[in-house]
Amino acid sequence: METVLFILFGAIAVCGAIMVVTRKHPMASALYLILTLFAVAALFVLRQAHFLAAVQVIVYAGAVVVLFVFVIMLINVPESRLPVERATTTRVLGVLAAGVFILESAVLARRFWMPKGPAAEVGTVETMGRALFTDYLLAFEITSVLLLAAVIGAIALAKRKI
Amino acid sequence: MIAPSAYLLLSAILFGIGAVGVVTRKNVLIILMSVELMLNGVNVAFVAAGSYLGDAAGGVFAFMVMTVAAAEAAVGLALLIALYRLKETVDITELKVLKW
Numbered sequence: 001m002e003t004v005l006f007i008l009f010g011a012i013a014v015c016g017a018i019m020v021v022t023r024k025h026p027m028a029s030a031l032y033l034i035l036t037l038f039a040v041a042a043l044f045v046l047r048q049a050h051f052l053a054a055v056q057v058i059v060y061a062g063a064v065v066v067l068f069v070f071v072i073m074l075i076n077v078p079e080s081r082l083p084v085e086r087a088t089t090t091r092v093l094g095v096l097a098a099g100v101f102i103l104e105s106a107v108l109a110r111r112f113w114m115p116k117g118p119a120a121e122v123g124t125v126e127t128m129g130r131a132l133f134t135d136y137l138l139a140f141e142i143t144s145v146l147l148l149a150a151v152i153g154a155i156a157l158a159k160r161k162i
Numbered sequence: 163m164i165a166p167s168a169y170l171l172l173s174a175i176l177f178g179i180g181a182v183g184v185v186t187r188k189n190v191l192i193i194l195m196s197v198e199l200m201l202n203g204v205n206v207a208f209v210a211a212g213s214y215l216g217d218a219a220g221g222v223f224a225f226m227v228m229t230v231a232a233a234e235a236a237v238g239l240a241l242l243i244a245l246y247r248l249k250e251t252v253d254i255t256e257l258k259v260l261k262w
Contacts, residue, residue, distance in 0.1 A: 006164050010172050017176055017199050021183030026191040026252075033195050036176075040202050043172075046164075047213040052224055056205075059228055064198065064235045071239045072191060075246045083188040083253035094186040098178035105174030106167075114166040120216035123209060128225065131218035139222075143229050150233035157240035160247075 005046055013039035024082060030068045037061045049123020169210030176203030190245075190252045194238045201231045 016036035023029045037060045044053035085091075121127055132140045176199060183196025205224045212220015245257060 003164055006168065010168075013172070014175055014179070017179040020199060021179055021187065021192065021196055023192075026189055026195070029192050029195050033198065036199065037202065040176075040206060043169075043206060044209055047169075047209050049209045049213060049221055049224075052205075052209060052221055052228075055225065055228060059232055060198070060202070064232055067235055067239055068191065068195065071243060075243065075252070077252055081251070083251070083255070085188055086186055091186045094182045097185070098182045101181065102171075102174050102178040105178075106171050109167040109170035109174065112167070112170065114211065114214040115216075116163060116165060116214070120213050122212045122216065122218045123221040123224075127218050128221050131222050132225070135218075136222050139226065143226065146229065146233055150236050154236040154240035157237065158243045 002046060006043070009039045009042040009046070012036075013043065024085075025079070026072050027069070030065055030072060033068070034061050034065050037065070044123060047123065048121050051125045051128050052123040166210060166214045169214075170207055173203045173207035173210070176200070176206060178203075188253050188255055190242050190254050190257075193254060194235065194242070197238075198231060198235065201227055201234075 013036050016032045016039060019032040020029045020036060023032065037056060041053040041056040041061075044050075044056060180196045180199030180201075180203060183199065184193050187193055187196065205227050208220045208224040208227065210220075212218065212224070242252070246252065249256060251257075
């Protein structure tokens with residue numbers, strides 16, 4: 001059962017990802033990105049990371065993709081003014097480079113030993129909360145500075161006149 | 163039972179597809195989405211490694227990556243809006259004022 005679900009959601013994630021990078025119009029890409037993000041959230045659930053799956057859906061599919069869709073509609077580039085894509089040679093070379101990378105990773109992944117047991121509950125609210133507020137408290141607090149910097153930066157960049 | 167290497171391979175595939183999008187597309191919006199795909203591929207590896215090794219660090223790192231991805235999307239899209247106002251284009255090859 002677990003294997004079937006893994007293959008199903010893995011296939012959905014990979015197909016969605018391929019569609020994201022091949023669609024001409026960014027709106028179609030954004031919608032396929034949501035599909036991929038949901039499939040990845042399902043994979044997180046398979047690894048018992050329920051909290052991370054929820055955060056994935058809320059933050060990624062909920063906030064980040066909505067931001068993308070908002071900007072696509074805001075700047076509203078007409079179909080005729082979408083950029084002409086690169087030459088086929090460039091694209092084939094890019095795919096080849098990524099293929100080599102994936103093959104290398106596949107070889108490395110087989111050599112990297114991990115215990116093959118059932119999923120430990122490391123992504124649930126309890127374990128994540130305990131880790132975030134004890135061992136990783138400093139990193140967690142500094143994250144707030146990062147978010148503040150991002151908010152101020154985004155407003156300062158997108159504002160017409162400061 | 164799924165082998166850990168299956169998750170790592172899936173993570174590499176997602177990262178690779180995202181990288182293809184970054185190097186082969188010209189539309190800035192799609193390049194930004196491909197970066198999100200790459201970050202998501204990394205998250206799959208973090209969560210899988212964390213749950214197989216029984217270490218909470220995997221989940222925590224995935225959480226941090228999500229935060230950085232959200233911040234990156236906000237700043238990247240703000241830059242894109244500022245550039246679009248200036249140049250009226252989303253073609254990344256047109257944005258070369260810093261090129262010598």
